[in-house]
Amino acid sequence: MNIHALPPIIAALAYLFVGFFVYSKKKPHPVNRVFAIMLLCVSLWNVEWAGLISAPNADFAKHWGNIFRIGLLFIPPTFLHFTLRFTSAREIPRLSRKILLIFYVLSCFFGLINWTHYFHGDVIASPWGYHFQGGPLYFLFLLQFIIAMLLSFFYMVRGYTFADSY
Numbered sequence: 001m002n003i004h005a006l007p008p009i010i011a012a013l014a015y016l017f018v019g020f021f022v023y024s025k026k027k028p029h030p031v032n033r034v035f036a037i038m039l040l041c042v043s044l045w046n047v048e049w050a051g052l053i054s055a056p057n058a059d060f061a062k063h064w065g066n067i068f069r070i071g072l073l074f075i076p077p078t079f080l081h082f083t084l085r086f087t088s089a090r091e092i093p094r095l096s097r098k099i100l101l102i103f104y105v106l107s108c109f110f111g112l113i114n115w116t117h118y119f120h121g122d123v124i125a126s127p128w129g130y131h132f133q134g135g136p137l138y139f140l141f142l143l144q145f146i147i148a149m150l151l152s153f154f155y156m157v158r159g160y161t162f163a164d165s166y
Contacts, residue, residue: 002054004128012046015039031085038078044071053129061130062123066115073110073141076148077103083152087159099151106144113137 019039026032048068055061080103084092092100113119119141121133134142 002129005050005054008046008049008053012043012050015043015046019043031082034078034082034085038075038082041071041074041078044068045075046071048072052131055130058123058125058130062132065120065123065130065132069114070111073114074107076145077107080148080152080155083155083159087155096155103144103148106140110141110144 016039019036022032022039023036045068048065048071051064051068052061055064077100081100084096084100088096110119117135118137119135120138121135123130123132
């Protein structure tokens with residue numbers, strides 16, 4: 001095993017542990033559930049990186065990346081979902097639910113095209129392991145990621161300004 005794969009493996013285990021811990025505290029609570037799912041996605045993304053760093057060849061790296069990239073693809077909607085659950089007093093507002101649905105549908109679409117050359121290009125060897133070139137539609141994922149983070153930031157700031165002193 002490549003020693004450089006150790007940090008993403010440790011991070012993946014830490015995210016899984018924290019996600020399980022938070023989920024087990026209040027299982028039916030929606031905020032805890034969505035937070036745990038978000039951390040599962042981040043953990044899968046770290047597993048992808050660990051595999052790409054220690055892959056024995058480009059073919060293995062390609063298949064490993066295609067399988068575990070699903071975690072990365074669902075980070076934007078799960079982070080937005082967590083933010084909406086965390087900042088909403090009771091229910092997520094109707095417009096926000098529609099926006100969230102669009103983000104989940106986009107991630108499902110990216111999950112489908114993840115296995116094609118439209119989403120990623122060639123596997124490239126580097127001194128530290130392997131990585132992928134972005135395909136022609138990869139910029140849509142990057143756009144989704146940026147918009148999800150900006151929306152989450154907006155909802156956090158708005159939630160903070162409308163929150164009571166507690």
